[in-house]
Amino acid sequence: MNTEEKEHYDASDIQVLEGLEAVRKRPGMYIGTTDVKGLHHLVWEIVDNAIDEALAGYCHNIEVVINKDNSITVKDDGRGIPVDIHPKTKISTVETVYTVLHAGGKFGGGGYKVSGGLHGVGASVVNALSKWVEVTVYKEGKIHQIRFENGGHTKEPLHVVGECSSDRSGTTVTFKPDPEIFDTDIYDYDTLKTRVRELAFLNRGLSITIRDDRDLEDTTGETFLYEGGISEYVKFINQEKTPLHEDIIHLSGEKDNVFFEVAMQYNTSYNPNIYSFVNNINTHDGGTHEEGVKRALTRVINSYARKANLLKEKDENLKDDDVKEGLTMIISCKHPNPQFEGQTKGRLGNSEVRNLADSVFSEGFERFLLENPEEARTIINKAILARNARMAAKKAREATRKSDLATTNFFGKLSDCKSKDPSVSEIFIVEGDSAGGSAKKGRDSMTQAILPLRGKILNVEKARLDKALGNEEIKTIITAFGTGIGEYFDLSKLRYDKIIIMTDADVDGSHIRVLLLTLFYRFFRPIVEAGHVYAAQPPLFRIMHGKTRKYVLNEEELANYLASLPENVRSKAEIARMKGLGEMDAEELNETTMDIEKRVLRKITIDDCVAADSVFERLMGDEVDPRRKFIEENARKVTNLDI
Numbered sequence: 001m002n003t004e005e006k007e008h009y010d011a012s013d014i015q016v017l018e019g020l021e022a023v024r025k026r027p028g029m030y031i032g033t034t035d036v037k038g039l040h041h042l043v044w045e046i047v048d049n050a051i052d053e054a055l056a057g058y059c060h061n062i063e064v065v066i067n068k069d070n071s072i073t074v075k076d077d078g079r080g081i082p083v084d085i086h087p088k089t090k091i092s093t094v095e096t097v098y099t100v101l102h103a104g105g106k107f108g109g110g111g112y113k114v115s116g117g118l119h120g121v122g123a124s125v126v127n128a129l130s131k132w133v134e135v136t137v138y139k140e141g142k143i144h145q146i147r148f149e150n151g152g153h154t155k156e157p158l159h160v161v162g163e164c165s166s167d168r169s170g171t172t173v174t175f176k177p178d179p180e181i182f183d184t185d186i187y188d189y190d191t192l193k194t195r196v197r198e199l200a201f202l203n204r205g206l207s208i209t210i211r212d213d214r215d216l217e218d219t220t221g222e223t224f225l226y227e228g229g230i231s232e233y234v235k236f237i238n239q240e241k242t243p244l245h246e247d248i249i250h251l252s253g254e255k256d257n258v259f260f261e262v263a264m265q266y267n268t269s270y271n272p273n274i275y276s277f278v279n280n281i282n283t284h285d286g287g288t289h290e291e292g293v294k295r296a297l298t299r300v301i302n303s304y305a306r307k308a309n310l311l312k313e314k315d316e317n318l319k320d321d322d323v324k325e326g327l328t329m330i331i332s333c334k335h336p337n338p339q340f341e342g343q344t345k346g347r348l349g350n351s352e353v354r355n356l357a358d359s360v361f362s363e364g365f366e367r368f369l370l371e372n373p374e375e376a377r378t379i380i381n382k383a384i385l386a387r388n389a390r391m392a393a394k395k396a397r398e399a400t401r402k403s404d405l406a407t408t409n410f411f412g413k414l415s416d417c418k419s420k421d422p423s424v425s426e427i428f429i430v431e432g433d434s435a436g437g438s439a440k441k442g443r444d445s446m447t448q449a450i451l452p453l454r455g456k457i458l459n460v461e462k463a464r465l466d467k468a469l470g471n472e473e474i475k476t477i478i479t480a481f482g483t484g485i486g487e488y489f490d491l492s493k494l495r496y497d498k499i500i501i502m503t504d505a506d507v508d509g510s511h512i513r514v515l516l517l518t519l520f521y522r523f524f525r526p527i528v529e530a531g532h533v534y535a536a537q538p539p540l541f542r543i544m545h546g547k548t549r550k551y552v553l554n555e556e557e558l559a560n561y562l563a564s565l566p567e568n569v570r571s572k573a574e575i576a577r578m579k580g581l582g583e584m585d586a587e588e589l590n591e592t593t594m595d596i597e598k599r600v601l602r603k604i605t606i607d608d609c610v611a612a613d614s615v616f617e618r619l620m621g622d623e624v625d626p627r628r629k630f631i632e633e634n635a636r637k638v639t640n641l642d643i
């Protein structure tokens, strides 16, 4: 041990390790979960630091690589983390960032920061949860390196390992998540790619490359660089849709270091696709930036429509929902001091942003309408059609509301549970009559209701609310849930604690799952948000040996189980791939998928619904051939929508 290393172990060092040990004891407190989601979270913790450097204006290229051993490398061409001794901790700044909880956001100062913001628990948490981490800093002609092992123990303090050209600078981090902490150590390329692409859209001019070095064929990876920023994001979302006007409207403004921008384009569909971000973080629950824009949108459209005589004096004003129909919009705010509110911290609270958003949007959008009367008329006529449909839907809904359980023919479909206590009741939405039959026989009829779906439910993306409410399957679902819908929605009336989607693990199954998730996303969002929606996970394999029957969920579990058997048993084991729910008898279905004690349910999140919604167009588009092709290519991904 050299002297440098010896100096390392003092009282503050012990404190540091206790801090990192706390992260290892309760990783969930820091990164949410230790499943595949948490595993991916580590990447964002590191990437966010490079993004911050880009927001500060010093970094133009970021590279993310999945290495052969499922370690991750993130590389940027920023200034390089400072290598000098940190005045507080008396160790190098790099080491401080990696060993002191929450140190990340506290140096450097100023600027917009993703890290240390909503998700930013920082590099030290990644270090604590990694088998090893290696950081290389290129700065002022020297290459510095530091290495940590086994949950953040400094293996080699920062030292110079070589020289580089004096005009080169940047930070490269490679880390290997600790398999003792995470349920899985395998990264999913598409998950990383989707977010990397989003980050490129949100930071115009920033080039982000992603590469999968596990794949021998792919050595170049994919590079995302959008000079048009969020305009190109809107274009990307609308690419499978039919735009209502050619130009994408892109407006921006700044006040007191708060930067606000919005891009939008209407398409012929009936649903809004509005996403908002603050410092690159998705604000799922909106907030002041969204409120400002929506308020201005409704106001400007109504005022223009009146002036242009598209709305007559006797007509009532268009509402928010009417002007949002078919609207694709990205809102992005960069704020030096964002306040995130709400249970999931997904809503922006800073009140000054509301007026900034309103003024930037209303001025720009009003000008667009005045300069493009043709487009203005098209947009407003669509909103008027939406209003007419909304009023028709209101009538239909009142009818649905009046018809209660007793007055529909709905007992024919729903096999309700005996219990009337929602806190213990569950409803299984099952694909097909035959699986429905097994589920009915295999259920606990006290607490488990079965609703078999015949055929495909209506594609809500392609129908306005009024038409959707005329669809038998949808009516049945609404009546069964008991909550009502739209203006009459009341979560407290939900008749079941758990809504469980039970579909086959094949193409048709994922098709129906996507339809249902989209339906929930559009019509029953609060039910999803409150965590009532689940996917059942029927087993994919049955292994029989002697008198033993074992079911496993996937290939990985199959391999693990087989490996655990003695050789003579393994060689005789019969492995069957389960073809679908219908193939299981009632007893098997109960044992593997429904029994509260034995089953594994997967909670559906809003993100799952968003993902379903985004594959929807391609899945349900009018052209049949590309659709078939897409389904076949993506059947696996749609099955794994949880990542």
Ligand code: TSJ
Binding pocket: 045, 046, 047, 049, 050, 053, 074, 075, 076, 078, 079, 080, 081, 082, 097, 104, 107, 108, 109, 123, 135, 170, 171, 172, 173
């Ligand atoms: F933190 C980290 F290790 F996770 C990490 C940090 C990971 C990656 C991939 C990049 C970075 C990072 C940090 N890239 N660039 C920076 N920049 C700074 O830390 C930095 C450099 C110079 C100055 C300065 O004031 O001169 C300030 C800062 C914050």
